[in-house]
Amino acid sequence: MTWLRALKETARAGLTVERKRLEPLVALRGAAGLAIVIGLSLTLFGPAVAASSAFGAFQAAIATFQRSWRPRPELALASGTSLAVSTFLGYLTGSHLLLFLALLCLWTFLAGLSWAAGPTVGIIASSNVAIMLVTVTIPTSVVAAAGHAAMMIVGGCVQAALVILFPVRRWGAHRDALADALAAEADYARRLRHDPVAAFDPEPLMAARDAATITARQARTRPAELHGARGVAERIRPVLASLADPAVGVPEEGKERDRVRELLAAAGAVLDAAARAIRHGEPVRIPPEAQAALRTPDTGAILTGPAYRAATRLGALLKDVLETAGNSGGPSAEADRTAPAPLLRPTLFALVPAAMRAVRAELRHESPVTRHAIRVTAVAAAGYLLGHWLPLGHGYWAPMASVMVMRPDFSQTYSRAVARFGGTLVGVALATGLVQLAHPGTGLSAALAVLCAGMMYLLMRTGQVAAQACVAAYVVFLLGMGGQQWTQTVPERVVLTLLGGVLGMIAYALYPAWETPRLRTRLADWLIADGRYAAAVVDRYAHPAGKACPDVREALLAARDARVAWQEAVDRAKNEPVRHRGLSRAAAADAEEVLAQLGRVAMLMEAHLPERGDTPVPAAARLADALRKSTEQGAKALRERRVPKWEAVRTALDEWDGEGVPDRVVRRGAGLLLETLDELSDAMDTSPPPMLVDGTSTKRPDDDGPRNPEGPAAR
Structure with a gap:
C-alpha cells in the first residue's frame, strides 16, 4: 500500500x-x-x-x-x-x-x-x-x-x-459474553446445514473464557446460570462439526444427511434459546419443533457409526446447556458440589509481578x-x-x-x-x-x-x-x-x-514498528501451535487415559491465541505503507485458510477421542511425534522463506496404515492432516513451475494425490 x-x-x-x-x-x-x-x-x-x-x-x-x-x-x-x-x-x-x-x-x-x-x-x-x-x-x-x-x-x-x-x-458483560458464544455456535449449526465444512470464528468462545475467569470475590456472587455453561459450549463445537462433515460423518446427500440437517437446525434453536435466557436472566423457552426433532427415536435407525455417536453426544450436551441456562433461581447445595471450580483471576496486586514479567519480555x-x-x-x-x-x-x-x-x-x-x-x-x-x-x-x-x-x-x-x-x-x-x-x-x-x-x-x-515484515513469524507461530494441538489429539489415541500425553485443552487454547495473534497482525499490516517482503496478500490468505483447516481437522478428531478404557493405538504416538517435530521444522522453514516438507508425517502415516486402523474417523482425520499440510506447502511455494519442451509445466512429486488408497476424501 x-x-x-x-x-x-x-x-x-x-x-x-x-x-x-x-x-x-x-x-x-x-x-x-x-x-x-x-x-x-x-x-x-x-x-x-x-x-x-x-x-x-x-x-x-x-x-x-x-x-x-x-x-x-x-x-x-x-x-x-x-x-x-x-x-x-x-x-x-x-x-x-x-x-x-x-x-x-x-x-x-x-x-x-x-x-x-x-x-x-x-x-x-x-x-x-x-x-x-x-x-x-x-x-x-x-x-x-x-x-x-x-x-x-x-x-x-x-x-x-x-x-x-x-x-x-450487574454481571451484564459476563452474561453477554457467554450468550454471544452460545449464539455464535447456534449460527454455526445453521450454517453447517448448508455448508458442511463452514468456518467458525473462535473469538466469542475466547471472550467467554475471559469472562469466566473471575476473582475470588466475584466467584462468591456469580449467578448460577453462568456456572459451567461455557465448558459445555466448548465441547459442543467439535461435535457439531463432526456431525456435519462428510469426511467423518454421513454422505453429502440422502436420508442420513436430511436427518443431520434436522438435528443441526434443532441444535441452533436450542442454543439460541439458551443464549436469550442467559442474556436476560429469564427461563429457557425451546421451540416445540426443536424438542420434537431431538427426542424422536428415528435417529438410531437412520444414523450409524461415528454420525450416531456424534448425534447422541450432541443431545447430551444440549441437555446440559439447558439445565445450566435454566438454573436462574440461585445455586443449590447440590449444584455447588457438582459445578466446576471457577477460573480464578489474580487480584490487582497479584498482577504486578505478571505485568513486570510482560514488560521485561x-x-x-x-x-x-x-x-x-x-x-x-x-x-x-x-x-x-x-x-x-x-x-x-x-x-x-x-x-x-x-x-x-x-x-x-x-x-x-x-x-x-x-x-x-x-x-x-x-x-x-x-x-x-x-x-x-x-x-x-x-x-x-x-x-x-x-x-x-x-x-x-x-x-x-x-x-x-x-x-x-x-x-x-x-x-x-x-x-x-x-x-x-x-x-x-x-x-x-x-x-x-x-x-x-x-x-x-x-x-x-x-522510527516505525511495522507488522508486515513479522507476518511470516506470526504464521510460523500459528503453525507450531496448530501442530501441537493436532499432535495432542492424535496422541490421545495412543494413550486413552491421557496421562502420558499433552493436555488437549491447553493445546487448543494456545492454538486459538496464535490464530488471533495472526489475525490481529494481518489487520494491523493491511493499512501499512510497506511492501509484503516475501509474503504476498494472496499467499497470506491461502495460508490462513489452510491453517484454519488444519485446526478444524484436529477438532474433528477431538470430537471422537477414545474413552479411558479403550485399546491404545501405539502407531498414533509416532504420528503425533512426527506432527510435532515436522511443524516445528516447517515453522523454521517459513521464517527462512523456504517451503516446508512433511516427509516424516507421511512416513508415520504409512507405518500406521501397515498396522491397521480400527476406526475410519481416525484414518480420515490423519489423512486430512497430511493433505492440509501439503496444501500449506503449495500456498507457500510461489516459484513458477519448471516448463517442459512442449510448454507444459512439470508436476510436483506428490501431486498425484494421497499415497494411500484409504487417504482423505476430496473436499
Whole structure:
C-alpha cells in the first residue's frame, strides 16, 4: 500500500462515527460522579481545586469504561491514585525545566512500556501522563499540590463508590459474553446445514473464557446460570462439526444427511434459546419443533457409526446447556458440589509481578512495545520543549496531544491523530460559540463541563472524533470555570494539538514498528501451535487415559491465541505503507485458510477421542511425534522463506496404515492432516513451475494425490 492510500484509509477510519449500542445509564453514573466531585470542590475549596479533582474523577470514570472483566471499582481507584501521584511528583519538579523534562521522559517511557500488560493498563497510564501535563500547572505551592492530589484520589473513590452503589446490569458483560458464544455456535449449526465444512470464528468462545475467569470475590456472587455453561459450549463445537462433515460423518446427500440437517437446525434453536435466557436472566423457552426433532427415536435407525455417536453426544450436551441456562433461581447445595471450580483471576496486586514479567519480555529493540515507548518519549520531550519555547502559552497541549494519540501500531496512531485534530476543531468551535453567546460564570461552566463529559462517556464507543469533540469542549469549560477566557486557550490549543499530532505521525514514519515484515513469524507461530494441538489429539489415541500425553485443552487454547495473534497482525499490516517482503496478500490468505483447516481437522478428531478404557493405538504416538517435530521444522522453514516438507508425517502415516486402523474417523482425520499440510506447502511455494519442451509445466512429486488408497476424501 502506498503512503497516500495509507493516509487516506487511516484518516477515514479516524473520522468515522459508527452506530453502537449506547449505555446511557453508565454514562449518567459517570457524569453524576463528576458532578458530585466538582460541586464539593467548588463549595469547599474553590475553582482551582475543583479543576484538579474534576480531572481525577473524569479519568477514573474513563477507566471504568475500558474492556476488563475485573471489578470496575478497582480500575477507578487505580486510575485516580496513579494520577494523583503523577501530579504531585510533576509539581515538585515543575519549576525546573530539565528536572521536569527528565520526570516526563521517565513517566512517558514507563507508560509506553505498560502496553505490554494490556491495552487497559496502557490507556490508563498514557492518559495519566497527558492529564498530568495540565494538572501540574494548577497548584501554587507544595501544600496545595498535595491537596490537589488528595482530591484526585477522592474523585477516583467517588466513581468507585458509585459503581458499587449503583451497578448497571450487574454481571451484564459476563452474561453477554457467554450468550454471544452460545449464539455464535447456534449460527454455526445453521450454517453447517448448508455448508458442511463452514468456518467458525473462535473469538466469542475466547471472550467467554475471559469472562469466566473471575476473582475470588466475584466467584462468591456469580449467578448460577453462568456456572459451567461455557465448558459445555466448548465441547459442543467439535461435535457439531463432526456431525456435519462428510469426511467423518454421513454422505453429502440422502436420508442420513436430511436427518443431520434436522438435528443441526434443532441444535441452533436450542442454543439460541439458551443464549436469550442467559442474556436476560429469564427461563429457557425451546421451540416445540426443536424438542420434537431431538427426542424422536428415528435417529438410531437412520444414523450409524461415528454420525450416531456424534448425534447422541450432541443431545447430551444440549441437555446440559439447558439445565445450566435454566438454573436462574440461585445455586443449590447440590449444584455447588457438582459445578466446576471457577477460573480464578489474580487480584490487582497479584498482577504486578505478571505485568513486570510482560514488560521485561518486551524489553528488546525489535519489540513494537519498546519502540513505541522510545518513540512516545522522544515526541513528548520534543513537544514539551517546542511548546515551552513557542510564544503561545499553555505549551503542554502539544505533548499532551502526542501522548494521547500515539499507539504501538501505525493505523491507530495515524487515525487517532486525525480524529483528535478534527474533534478538537469541532469541540472548540461549539464550546467557543456557546461561551460567546451565554458568557457562563463559574457554576454554569461547571455544569457545561459535566454535560460535555457525560456526552463523551455516552459516545466514546462510537468513534474517536465524537469523543475528542466532547473532550475539547469539556476542557474549554473546565478551564473557563477557573477564570481563563476562551481567547487564552482556544487558538493555542488548536495549533499545539495539530503540532502534537504531526509530531506523533512523523515519529512513527521515522522510527516505525511495522507488522508486515513479522507476518511470516506470526504464521510460523500459528503453525507450531496448530501442530501441537493436532499432535495432542492424535496422541490421545495412543494413550486413552491421557496421562502420558499433552493436555488437549491447553493445546487448543494456545492454538486459538496464535490464530488471533495472526489475525490481529494481518489487520494491523493491511493499512501499512510497506511492501509484503516475501509474503504476498494472496499467499497470506491461502495460508490462513489452510491453517484454519488444519485446526478444524484436529477438532474433528477431538470430537471422537477414545474413552479411558479403550485399546491404545501405539502407531498414533509416532504420528503425533512426527506432527510435532515436522511443524516445528516447517515453522523454521517459513521464517527462512523456504517451503516446508512433511516427509516424516507421511512416513508415520504409512507405518500406521501397515498396522491397521480400527476406526475410519481416525484414518480420515490423519489423512486430512497430511493433505492440509501439503496444501500449506503449495500456498507457500510461489516459484513458477519448471516448463517442459512442449510448454507444459512439470508436476510436483506428490501431486498425484494421497499415497494411500484409504487417504482423505476430496473436499
